[in-house]
Amino acid sequence: MKKYLFVRIINILITLYIIATATFFLMKQLPGSPFDEERLSNLSEEQRIEFYAKYGLDKPLSEQYVLYLKNLVQGDLGDSFYFKGQGVSELIAGRIGPSALLGFQAVLLGFTLGIVLGIIAAFKHNTMWDFSTMLVAVLGVSVPNFVFAALLQYYVGLKLGILPVAFWESYSSSIMPSLALSLIVIALIARFTRNEMLEVLQQDYMLTARAKGLSQFKVIYKHAIRNALIPVITILGPIVVSLLTGSLVIENIFGVPGIGSLFVDSIKVNDYTTIMGLTLFYSAFFVLTMLVIDLLYGVIDPRIRISGAKE
């Protein structure tokens, strides 16, 4: 197990190194620079050179790269070019709160509702329950979340006026963006749970459980649900990704000061260090999530636990 973890962490570090390198060079390939913006257009040539020197942009690319890596190893993502005097790490730390709240709420709501809907659909297979759940699931996957977000804003925010439309002040501001984000989670989880559940209900061990004389509730709770949920964990990864990308748009629509909107803003102004920092942050978050999922898998499924231990 320890060895497994060690190998996985090494793999993660290699992955992150490759991503860091790739983003660094891609960024340098982009046309324009952080000082192209209008408010800086009246910079004199000397001032410009001074700026370049200040941020180390005058050095050869290889040197910049080495410096960047050096800082990275020490946990320093560099200073933002745009937000004066702020380190990228601080910037992310300051913005992560709202994003984390949204993500957490969306996952929680998505999983709970998705699993419940999936189980109901499986048990009421081929009834109105099943059909309507699956309709929701199909809509959830096919309707882009910004469309759903706009609908929420219009009906809940404007017409009913019960929730703030697009500003961030209190907890209530997080409800609509979380809802908008969770739609795809609900849809994916409901569909997946339903299919797994239908599969599990066909298994022989369900018959064994019933033949023992267990109550209906126990049969479902102890034998069906756990087995059906094991594969559901596998789609946690893709869901996390969809939440990350989803949050870019959703945060902008609802005016949430999270890292999604930070990302979009920094791209608009060629803020190299922030873009690189955020890319790395997203990547690290993603690979770590995958690691946690794999470990979780071992906890919940004894078959994998054992073979993992052997390694």
Add this chain to the structure above:
Amino acid sequence: MEKLLELKNLHVSFRTYAGKVQAVRGVNLFLKKGETLAIVGESGSGKSVTSKTIMKLLPGHSAKIDDGEILFEGKNLVHYSEKEMQKVRGSEISMIFQDPMTALNPTMTIGNQIIESLMAHQKIDKKQAAFKAVELLKLVGIPNAEARIMQYPHQFSGGMRQRVVIAIALACNPKVLIADEPTTALDVTIQAQILDLMKDIQKKMKTSIIIITHDLGVVANIADRVAVMYAGKIVETGTVEEVFYNPQHPYTWGLLGSMPNMETREELIAIPGTPPDLLNPPKGDAFAERNEFALKVDYLREPPMFKLSETHYAATWLLHGKAPKVEKPAVRSRKRLAVTRPNLQAVAEKPQVKQSLVEIKNLKKYFSSGKNEVLKAVDDISFTIYKGETLGLVGESGCGKSTTGRTLMRLYDATDGEVLFQGEKVHGKKSPAELKEFNRKVQMIFQDPYASLNPRKTVADIIAEGIDIHGLAASKEERREKVYELLETVGLNKDHANRYPHEFSGGQRQRIGIARALAVEPEFIIADEPISALDVSIQAQVVNLMKKLQKERGLTYLFIAHDLSMVKHISDRVGVMYLGSMVELASSDELYDEPLHPYTQALLSAVPVPDPAREKSRERIILEGDLPSPSSPPSGCRFRTRCPHATELCASSVPKWREAKPNHWVACHLF
């Protein structure tokens, strides 16, 4: 004796998209205290449905008990609610299922699965339940029960899992145990262990057992009474002796005749055709269509149960006073197997000049399974297959018989050693033309007739694929003619050419598979368990067909199977494999009459034969334990860990593969 359980005129149907399938059509049965009743029949006969109906375990939304009574100790279970049934299940009536690999919840320790059953019916706390669970595991013969109770199902072998399933079923000491094909998914030596266990438990706990099976050998071994089911009805019932030695229903005749025993030499008596469609069950006797003795009245009216003795009943019009007397086929001779008599005649009959077709020399096939782990699927085997013969290859699952077949065909590369086909190396580099020629000459018939035919192709295209690849037909007309001819050869007809595989039954599909193999005019056919997925009566049809084709076309077969009696029946010589090595090879008569290797002896003794008197009197060699893992086989002789004769020599050195008697090869230190 008192009737513990009785079914009266039970009708069960399923609602499907196509219509109402009448799976059980008026079954009358009873089970007395302490006896074992076997329900025999082919797939679709309704035997499983009947057993699940007793427990009311059928899917509620599609299955329906249309009529009849299920009387358990005088109470009618048909009217029981789901809640009331939950009290009966597990505590009064228990059930064990066919496949132990899937019958246990993979995410729960086996201890918890037993405890759960105990706590559902008895007022005991978890500690007491855990203590009882250990006792139960000991009862069903699981060594080291205290430690193993914490383990998960995947840490047990198939045979051990079936013991766990039995332990769960016995947890609350039920009065009736229903076993639905409890040994079908197991190897013969493990099957023998489980059957012994069931008999043992019945003696100790006085449980009444209903065993559902298609294997008449198992019936002869374990049952007191038999009910033969066909198309949702009981067609004959009686004590085992009555049904086996004095069968009255033509279907029972067919069933007994289509199963070879160790002595059968003549062609098997196959039952023609396939069972009827229960969407529209035929009027009259459902078996009439396949019955060569059918009378006119069979097509019009259902025969009643004719009483032959206090216990023996059969439903056929042949027993009516006015029916013509028919000579029933000699389905059984009661002569005992002469175990020690050398079969001189058979030796003399052998063809004198033998031309070798395939030579296998020190063949090895290893698979890497994970890091630094090598699975030695086939480890150093040598033998020769002669032109025109059928060589049978038997062994338990995991012994490497299928790997051998596939390696011979070049589907796998050999790790070491060589295979010569007609004197030329099979493995290694070959030009495309050589490869094509080799592929034409060697063909394969697969085990699963459902998975081995492409569902999106018509039968004609499936059969003709080889013809197209090898350019064996000059024109479209010739191709069509060839397909028609092949279909007729395998007993299908022209009209079948444009249909798709799903329109055929298992037996018919296997015929299509054979036609496909024959299409390219091969010389050597590897048949990998070609009949194990088929019903007994259909097995006989396919085996007879294969024998006939061999005679007509001079084919050479490698027949891989685990069913020893069928292998004996079809093969000229038989090789026995154990854990990747060949332990014995001899002519089939000699091997069965005078097995040398202790494993062969145990294997033969484990096969139940459809003869109750012999089954109940003979001494069995029951092998202890399970098959060791092929990735870390025992040192020296691989069989030594289960061998009753093992000595120190067996642990230290590998026995040589040598000719102990003329044409009788064995790898054992005893010889």
